[in-house]
Amino acid sequence: MGGLLQNIKLPGDDIPWLEGLREKGRCVFAGKGLPTAKTEAWKYTRPRDLQADDFVLETTAGHECHCGSNCDCEKTCGEGSVMPFEAYELHFENGKLQHEHLHLPQGVTVMPLMDAILQNEDIRGRLGKSFDLQDYPFAALNTAYLEEGVFINIQENISPDKPLAIINHTHARHDNLLFNLRNVIVLEKNSRATIVEAYIYSGAEKSRYFANVVNEIYIGRGAEVRHYKLQNDAYKAVHISLNAVKVKAGGNYEAFCLQRGADLARNETHVVLAEEKARAKVDAAYHIAGWATVDTTTDIEHLAPETTSEQLVKGVAGGNARGVFQGKIHIAPHAVKTEGNQLHKALLLTDEAEIDCKPELEIFADDVKCSHGAASGELDEEQLFYMRARGIGEDEARRILIDAYLEDVINRIEEPAVRDWIAEQARQK
Amino acid sequence: MKTPILEIEDLCARVADKEIIKGFSLTINEGEVHAIMGPNGAGKSTLSYVLCGKPGYEVTSGKILFKGKNLLRMTPEERAREGMFLIMQYPVDIPGVPVTTFLKHAVNAVRKHQNLPELDTMEFIKLVREEGKKLGISNDMLKRPVNVGFSGGEKKRLETLQMAILKPRFAILDEADSGLDIDAMKVVADGVNAERNEHNALLVITHYQRLLNYIVPDFVHVFADGHIVKSGGKELATELEETGYAQFVKEK
Numbered sequence: 001m002g003g004l005l006q007n008i009k010l011p012g013d014d015i016p017w018l019e020g021l022r023e024k025g026r027c028v029f030a031g032k033g034l035p036t037a038k039t040e041a042w043k044y045t046r047p048r049d050l051q052a053d054d055f056v057l058e059t060t061a062g063h064e065c066h067c068g069s070n071c072d073c074e075k076t077c078g079e080g081s082v083m084p085f086e087a088y089e090l091h092f093e094n095g096k097l098q099h100e101h102l103h104l105p106q107g108v109t110v111m112p113l114m115d116a117i118l119q120n121e122d123i124r125g126r127l128g129k130s131f132d133l134q135d136y137p138f139a140a141l142n143t144a145y146l147e148e149g150v151f152i153n154i155q156e157n158i159s160p161d162k163p164l165a166i167i168n169h170t171h172a173r174h175d176n177l178l179f180n181l182r183n184v185i186v187l188e189k190n191s192r193a194t195i196v197e198a199y200i201y202s203g204a205e206k207s208r209y210f211a212n213v214v215n216e217i218y219i220g221r222g223a224e225v226r227h228y229k230l231q232n233d234a235y236k237a238v239h240i241s242l243n244a245v246k247v248k249a250g251g252n253y254e255a256f257c258l259q260r261g262a263d264l265a266r267n268e269t270h271v272v273l274a275e276e277k278a279r280a281k282v283d284a285a286y287h288i289a290g291w292a293t294v295d296t297t298t299d300i301e302h303l304a305p306e307t308t309s310e311q312l313v314k315g316v317a318g319g320n321a322r323g324v325f326q327g328k329i330h331i332a333p334h335a336v337k338t339e340g341n342q343l344h345k346a347l348l349l350t351d352e353a354e355i356d357c358k359p360e361l362e363i364f365a366d367d368v369k370c371s372h373g374a375a376s377g378e379l380d381e382e383q384l385f386y387m388r389a390r391g392i393g394e395d396e397a398r399r400i401l402i403d404a405y406l407e408d409v410i411n412r413i414e415e416p417a418v419r420d421w422i423a424e425q426a427r428q429k
Numbered sequence: 430m431k432t433p434i435l436e437i438e439d440l441c442a443r444v445a446d447k448e449i450i451k452g453f454s455l456t457i458n459e460g461e462v463h464a465i466m467g468p469n470g471a472g473k474s475t476l477s478y479v480l481c482g483k484p485g486y487e488v489t490s491g492k493i494l495f496k497g498k499n500l501l502r503m504t505p506e507e508r509a510r511e512g513m514f515l516i517m518q519y520p521v522d523i524p525g526v527p528v529t530t531f532l533k534h535a536v537n538a539v540r541k542h543q544n545l546p547e548l549d550t551m552e553f554i555k556l557v558r559e560e561g562k563k564l565g566i567s568n569d570m571l572k573r574p575v576n577v578g579f580s581g582g583e584k585k586r587l588e589t590l591q592m593a594i595l596k597p598r599f600a601i602l603d604e605a606d607s608g609l610d611i612d613a614m615k616v617v618a619d620g621v622n623a624e625r626n627e628h629n630a631l632l633v634i635t636h637y638q639r640l641l642n643y644i645v646p647d648f649v650h651v652f653a654d655g656h657i658v659k660s661g662g663k664e665l666a667t668e669l670e671e672t673g674y675a676q677f678v679k680e681k
C-alpha cells in the first residue's frame with residue numbers, strides 16, 4: 001500500500017529508452033507533486049484527498065477476471081460484446097487488458113502496448129511525443145507507470161468497417177486501485193477510424209479507484225478520427241484523462257465526450273493543428289449530481305494557416321455538483337485564415353450546483369475568425385408550466401427538459417449508432 | 430337543472446405585486462360556451478393563467494370550484510388531469526422535445542389519472558396522426574420540437590391538436606384566432622367544435638366577432654379593469670364591434 005508514486009517492478013525495465021521515459025515521468029511528478037490551489041490549470045478542479053489515499057497498483061499483466069464467478073462482469077470478461085452497436089471490442093478489466101482474439105480487417109493493427117514496445121520500432125517515436133510532461137502532472141504519473149494500454153495503427157487509405165471500442169470496466173473492490181492506461185493511436189495518410197472509449201463501473205461498493213488515462217493520437221495527412229467517449233465511473237472514483245492529439249495537413253479530429261460519473265474527473269484534450277487545413281471538432285457534455293466535480297478542459301493550438309476548430313460543450317449540474325470548463329484557443333503567428341469557435345452552456349438545477357468557466361483566446365495572427373461564449377441558466381419556468389398545464393407532472397417535466405437540454409450537442413455526433421448510445425447514457429438516471 | 434363546471438366567486442388575483450383581477454365572478458355550466466371580450470391589458474390572459482395555476486399568479490381572495498372541487502388547492506398538472514385546458518395566447522417553444530414525445534407524456538399522464546390504460550407507442554402514433562390530419566398537421570411537424578420555428582398558425586393548430594387528444598372538460602381559448610388567416614381560423618374553430626358535447630364547456634377569449642361566428646357563444650361578457658362589466662347574449666359581440674370599449678374603460 002502506498003501513495004501515488006510507488007516503486008514497483010515494471011516489465012521492460014531493461015529497455016533503456018523506455019526506462020528513461022518512465023524515469024522522466026517519475027521525476028516530473030515527484031518534482032511538481034499534485035496541483036495545488038496555486039496551479040492555474042487546476043484552480044477550479046482540486047485533486048484533493050489524492051495524496052492521503054492509499055492506492056494499490058497491479059503490474060503483472062493479468063489475463064483473468066479478478067472477481068469471483070458470481071460477479072456480474074461475466075458479460076465483459078467473457079466473450080461477446082457489451083456495446084449496443086457493432087464494434088471491434090477491446091476489454092480492460094480493472095485496468096488490465098483482457099487478451100482476446102480480434103478478427104481485424106487488413107491494415108488495422110491492435111496490440112497491447114508492451115507488445116508494441118517490444119516489437120514495433122515506430123512506437124518509440126510516438127510514445128510521449130504528443131505533449132510536454134511538464135504541463136501535465138497526471139500524464140507524468142502515467143508515464144512513470146508506462147505499461148498498460150493498446151497500440152492501434154491504421155494503415156494508409158484504410159478505414160475499418162466498424163468502430164474500435166476500448167471498454168474499461170471496473171468493478172467493486174475493497175482497496176483503492178490506481179490504474180494507468182496509455183493508448184497510442186496512429187492513423188496513417190488518408191485513413192479513417194472511429195474510436196469509442198467507455199469507462200463503466202459495476203458493483204455496489206463505494207470504490208475509490210483512480211483511473212489515470214493518456215491517449216496519444218496521431219492523425220496523418222487527410223486522415224480522420226472520430227473519438228467518442230463515455231465516462232461513467234463509480235461515484236467515488238477519480239478519473240483523469242489527457243487526449244493529446246496531433247493533426248497533419250487536411251486531417252480531422254472529431255471528438256465527443258460525455259461525462260456522467262466519478263467524484264472528481266477531468267477530460268482534457270490538447271489538439272495541435274500542425275499543418276494546413278487540419279480540423280478539429282471537440283464537443284462534450286456532462287450530466288452530474290451529488291458532490292462531483294467534473295471538468296472539461298481543451299487547448300486547441302492552431303499552428304498553420306486555414307486550420308479550423310469548433311467546440312460545443314453543454315452541461316447539466318444538480319445537487320452540489322460542480323461543472324468546470326476551461327477552453328483555450330491559441331492561434332500562432334502565420335496561422336492566417338484560421339477559424340476557432342467555442343461555446344459552453346450549462347444548466348444549473350439547484351442553488352448549490354456551480355459552474356466555473358474559463359475561456360481563453362490567444363491570437364497572434366491576423367485575418368482569423370474566433371469566437372467564444374458561455375451561458376448558464378436554470379430550467380425555463382415557462383416551459384415547465386406549459387408542460388404541467390398539459391398534465392405532465394413537475395418532476396417528469398423537469399426530467400424531459402433536462403434530457404432535451406443536451407440533445408443538440410449529442411446530435412452533432414456523426415454516427416447514428418454511437419449517437420443513440422450516448423443519448424441513452426446521458427438521460428436522467 | 431344545469432350542472433356547473435366552473436364557479437368563480439369574487440376572485441382577486443395579482444401578479445408581480447400588481448392587482449390585476451379585481452372581483453371577478455362567473456359560473457359556467459356544462460354544455461355552455463362563454464366569450465370574454467375586453468381591451469388590451471384588461472387581465473384576460475391573467476385570468477386564464479390563474480385558472481391553470483401558473484406559478485407567480487397569486488390569488489388574494491375569492492374562490493373557484495372546478496367540478497365542485499376547490500381548484501385553488503390543485504397543482505397545474507392536477508388541474509390539467511382533471512380536465513382543465515388552455516389554448517395559450519403565446520404557446521411556448523420547447524427545443525429538444527419532439528411534439529410526439531411531449532404529447533405522449535401528456536396523454537398518458539391524463540389517462541393514468543383517469544384510471545385508463547396508458548397508450549402504447551403504436552396506439553398513440555395512430556391517434557396523433559389521425560387527429561393531426563384533421564387539423565392539417567403533417568407527420569413531419571409532429572417530429573419537430575414543440576413550437577420551435579412554428580408559424581403563428583401552426584402553433585394554434587398544435588394547441589388544438591392537444592385539446593383534441595387530451596379531451597378536456599373545460600377549455601379556455603386565449604385569442605386562439607390571433608395571427609390566423611381565415612382558413613386557419615376555420616380549421617381551429619372546426620377542431621374545437623368537434624370536441625364540444627353536453628358535458629364540457631368553453632371559455633373563448635377574443636377581440637373579434639369573427640371567431641364567434643364559428644364558435645357561437647351562449648353568453649358574451651365584457652371584461653375591463655379586472656372584472657366583468659357587462660354580460661349579454663351573442664348579439665353583444667356584434668354591438669361591441671361597433672361601439673368599442675370606450676364606454677367601459679375608466680377615464681384615467
Ligand SMILES: Nc1ncnc2c1ncn2[C@@H]1O[C@H](COP(=O)(O)OP(=O)(O)OP(=O)(O)O)[C@@H](O)[C@H]1O
Pocket residue numbers: 444445447449467468469470471472473474475476518
Ligand atoms: N408577469 C407580469 N409582470 C408584470 N405585469 C404583468 C405580468 N403579467 C401581466 N401583467 C400585466 O397585467 C395586465 C393584464 O395583462 P393580460 O396579459 O392579462 O392582459 P390581456 O387582457 O390578456 O391583454 P391582451 O388583450 O393584450 O392579450 C397588463 O397590464 C400586464 O402588463
Ligand SMILES: [Mg+2]
Pocket residue numbers: 473474475518603
Ligand atoms: Mg391576453
